[in-house]
Amino acid sequence: MSQVRTRIAPSPTGDPHVGTAYIALFNKCFARQNKGKFILRIEDTDQDRSNKKSERDILNALAWMGLDWDEGPDRDGAFGPYRQSERGEIYSSHIDLLIERKKAFHCFCTRERLAEVRERQLKNKEPIGYDGHCLNLSEEEISKNLEQGLQSVIRMVVPDEGECRFEDGLRGEVRINWAQIDMQVLVKSDGLPTYHFANVVDDHLMNISHVIRGEEWINSTPKHVLLYEYFGWEPPMFFHMPLLRNPDKSKLSKRKNPTSIHYFRDAGYQPQSILNYLGMMGWSMPGSREKFSFEEMVSEFNIRRVSLGGPVFDIEKLDWLNGRYLREDLSDHEFWEQFTDWSFSQNRIEKIVPLLRDRVEKFSDVIPLVGFLFGDPPSISRESFNHSFLSATECLEILQLSIWELEKIEDWQRGLVENSLMSLAKKLNLKPKEFLFPLFVSITGKPISISVIEALAILGLDLCRARIRESMAVLGGLSKKNEKALTKKYRAMSE
RNA sequence: GUCCCCUUCGUCUAGAGGCCUAGGACUCCAGGUUUUCAUCCUGGCAACAGGGGUUCGAAACCCCUAGGGGACGCCA
Numbered sequence: 117m118s119q120v121r122t123r124i125a126p127s128p129t130g131d132p133h134v135g136t137a138y139i140a141l142f143n144k145c146f147a148r149q150n151k152g153k154f155i156l157r158i159e160d161t162d163q164d165r166s167n168k169k170s171e172r173d174i175l176n177a178l179a180w181m182g183l184d185w186d187e188g189p190d191r192d193g194a195f196g197p198y199r200q201s202e203r204g205e206i207y208s209s210h211i212d213l214l215i216e217r218k219k220a221f222h223c224f225c226t227r228e229r230l231a232e233v234r235e236r237q238l239k240n241k242e243p244i245g246y247d248g249h250c251l252n253l254s255e256e257e258i259s260k261n262l263e264q265g266l267q268s269v270i271r272m273v274v275p276d277e278g279e280c281r282f283e284d285g286l287r288g289e290v291r292i293n294w295a296q297i298d299m300q301v302l303v304k305s306d307g308l309p310t311y312h313f314a315n316v317v318d319d320h321l322m323n324i325s326h327v328i329r330g331e332e333w334i335n336s337t338p339k340h341v342l343l344y345e346y347f348g349w350e351p352p353m354f355f356h357m358p359l360l361r362n363p364d365k366s367k368l369s370k371r372k373n374p375t376s377i378h379y380f381r382d383a384g385y386q387p388q389s390i391l392n393y394l395g396m397m398g399w400s401m402p403g404s405r406e407k408f409s410f411e412e413m414v415s416e417f418n419i420r421r422v423s424l425g426g427p428v429f430d431i432e433k434l435d436w437l438n439g440r441y442l443r444e445d446l447s448d449h450e451f452w453e454q455f456t457d458w459s460f461s462q463n464r465i466e467k468i469v470p471l472l473r474d475r476v477e478k479f480s481d482v483i484p485l486v487g488f489l490f491g492d493p494p495s496i497s498r499e500s501f502n503h504s505f506l507s508a509t510e511c512l513e514i515l516q517l518s519i520w521e522l523e524k525i526e527d528w529q530r531g532l533v534e535n536s537l538m539s540l541a542k543k544l545n546l547k548p549k550e551f552l553f554p555l556f557v558s559i560t561g562k563p564i565s566i567s568v569i570e571a572l573a574i575l576g577l578d579l580c581r582a583r584i585r586e587s588m589a590v591l592g593g594l595s596k597k598n599e600k601a602l603t604k605k606y607r608a609m610s611e
Numbered sequence: 612g613u614c615c616c617c618u619u620c621g622u623c624u625a626g627a628g629g630c631c632u633a634g635g636a637c638u639c640c641a642g643g644u645u646u647u648c649a650u651c652c653u654g655g656c657a658a659c660a661g662g663g664g665u666u667c668g669a670a671a672c673c674c675c676u677a678g679g680g681g682a683c684g685c686c687a
Binding site for chain 1: 681
């Protein structure tokens with residue numbers, strides 16, 4: 117077999133997700149095991165959502181986890197560029213080829229028309245998808261429309277009968293009827309390719325031999341297989357990994373759980389233990405050994421032994437594993453060194469000291485005052501939220517609204533945190549003192565402490581969100597109905 | 612709704628037709644070590660989704676049902 121090449125292809129549209137690290141781990145492991153290469157490609161074809169900060173964060177987070185790559189935007193191999201936004205000419209020459217071969221066509225349908233079609237299909241219980249309206253436009257019509265500057269996209273031609281069969285390396289043959297497959301947009305009206313198109317072109321051009329990705333892609337694999345066929349290319353082997361799950365078994369999501377790698381970093385986990393833990397999701401070391409390094413995983417790995425039930429991401433077990441790393445792998449010296457790097461970095465200390473100096477009379481007052489910045493706050497109960505007039509429900513609402521508001525901050529800084537919360541307080545017609553009460557309890561564990569705005573700024577969104585969520589759970593959580601009402605209220609407030 | 616995928620203790624998993632009275636780990640409980648706690652050690656609770664086949668023999672293979680998840684975007 118020619119060289120094994122695998123890739124991780126994150127989209128820089130948000131926080132670095134543990135699911136990305138999970139898939140990256142298996143790709144890198146498989147590549148290493150086969151003496152191949154592991155490539156990182158940035159899929160930034162969504163102009164609205166992609167951003168440089170997210171790209172930087174994802175790259176840093178993967179590197180922090182030990183999941184560094186052989187080729188990528190910052191590490192050129194022979195197959196660059198590794199950022200899809202820099203590969204425009206490649207996509208346009210390839211789409212021309214498909215149009216020439218009549219495997220792709222211009223589509224001038226308006227969004228309104230597409231919405232109508234969808235509605236009709238939904239009502240008639242037909243499969244949902246493009247109805248082929250522009251499939252047979254004449255050359256003249258097309259060039260006329262293009263000259264007039266009508267908005268258009270390019271879609272792929274898909275057979276309307278028969279079935280697509282492809283091999284999944286973990287499941288065996290998968291069959292999907294072509295009737296289920298939509299005439300996917302390949303090039304958007306902004307001229308950029310969609311995932312389905314760019315992904316196939318790039319995987320081929322980058323010589324990717326094995327595509328190891330999440331199960332969510334199974335249903336669109338026929339589109340990809342078809343594109344390989346249209347181009348006359350040999351498709352790679354496909355392996356669809358099970359999806360990481362929330363405790364309620366739904367796909368792991370930040371709405372319900374910490375999913376950002378930043379959270380785990382900020383909460384003081386060891387990157388090796390997270391990596392080890394992810395390696396236990398869907399796979400197990402022969403001999404049922406649970407603590408193992410990446411290198412050990414590489415030497416024992418067998419992708420055929422991946423189990424397919426979606427694994428629940430169980431933080432309790434991660435905690436146990438991480439504890440073992442701390443106890444077993446670090447000398448006292450290393451432990452202290454790493455702990456202080458994590459908690460007492462120069463940058464952090466400079467922010468903290470001014471906050472506490474005026475409030476202490478002796479050094480022994482320091483830890484009780486700001487201990488919550490270095491670890492979990494004192495445990496809180498329902499009673500912790502007793503207030504002269506704010507009810508538990510009101511506290512819950514304030515907390516939820518605060519999360520939503522804080523999540524909108526792109527660049528986490530003190531001033532922005534303050535503005536966002538103070539304007540929220542104003543909209544709620546609450547004095548800052550009242551509004552901040554539940555936040556004080558959630559974040560610091562006490563109704564009175566150093567400035568909670570400062571604390572939020574220092575702790576970062578991920579840790580704060582986790583604490584606020586925990587408090588909400590202590591308070592019994594928002595009912596579905598309340599949450600819905602609150603969502604509505606929030607939307608109205610934001611306008 | 613349509614299609615696809617999945618299904619072993621609460622959770623992560625072992626299991627390639629007889630080694631299964633189903634093993635390990637987390638959690639929880641009990642006991643031991645320890646001045647306390649934690650660690651550590653010992654023990655315990657706890658699962659093959661259900662029903663049909665195939666087979667001398669099924670957790671494993673096939674079918675049906677149920678349950679869960681995912682996809683159905685000019686997001687990836």
